[in-house]
Structures are given as C-alpha cells and as structure tokens.
Amino acid sequence: LADAIVINHEADPPFNLGDRLPDPSWLLEILPGLITTEGAYNAIQIAHFSVVEYLESARIMDGPANIFHLERAKANISIIKGCFDILKSYAHPANQISLGQNAKAFSPVEPYAWMNWDNYVESLSTPIDPEIACLVVDFAVNMNSIQQRHHYKLQSSRWTKAFIEA
Secondary structure (H helix, E strand, O other): OOOHHHOOOOOOOOOOHHHOOOOOOHHHHHOOOOEEEEOOOOEEEEOOHHHHHHHHOOHHHHOHHHHHOOOHHHHHHHHHHHHHHHHHHOOOHHHHHHHOOOHHHOOOHHHHHHHHHHHHHHHOOOOOOHHHHHHHHHHHHHHHHHHHHHOOOOOOOHHHHHHHHO
16 A cells, blocks of 8 residues: 555656655554554555445535545556556666665565456446556557566456457
8 A cells, every 4th residue: 555655647657666655554653543454464454344335425425525535446447557557667767776686676566466457457347448448558568578577477367368369
C-alpha cells in the first residue's frame, strides 16, 4: 500500500522511488482505526467491512465525503493503470539512479502487478473501455522487455493468449 499510494498516472515516471514514505508503517499512524495489518506479510485491510460498504453506497454521495465514493469498476481501472505504471517505471532513469546496484529492491508491489493485472482487466464488464484496451495493447507491445527484466513467466489468460497468438 505504501508504494501504491505514491503512483501518479500523470507523472514521469508514474512510480518514483523518491516519492515513497520513509517508513511504510507510518500508514498505520496516518490512518489509525481505518486500516489494519494481518498475517506474516502484514497484508493491509480496511478495518471493518462497514467502512467499505459505506464508501461504495449511494449514501456517501449526499454529504461532504462524496469525494471518497468508491466505484469498484473505477477502482479496478486505477489498479490496472497502477500495475502497468509500476512495471514500466523500473527502467526510468530517476529510479535507476535511486536503485544503484540494488535492482532487487524496486517495489514489493512489482510481482503482484505482474501476476494480477489481467485479473483486474477480466473483472471489467465488456465491452472494455477503449482507454483500457489501449493500455493493455501498449503494455503487450512492451511486455517482452518487462518480462526479461523480471524473469517473470507470463500468466495464462484470454488476454495473454491473444498477445502470444498475435
């Protein structure tokens, strides 16, 4: 989450190591009572389901908190963009300078992004928004260099099968 919150889709690079929180545990201090950690990997969860339910409800739209209204499809689109942004930002010169010889320390979100971007695309209703289709195609065009850098194996999905056959 600490890496995900600093993604800025309009920035160059969209994920910049220099924008990270110095200590990811600060999120627990910044958002007390709203998020909790769980398990060996300290997975972040919203503290109570009722918070998610409220953020997704129409009730929030009537008050001053309406800027926090959550639409699952828009959230998934933002996650797709974030996945691509993380994966493409590694090679940016600003990040390469920050990394130095420590190439393994880029982002813990990186493997998650690689393994899950297509699940978020598949969760969208069809027809797919043209902007998302363009992002997927652009990602596919650059996929080989990303795959080589990470030594990742491409997951099997209808999207990746289409790219391999093309």
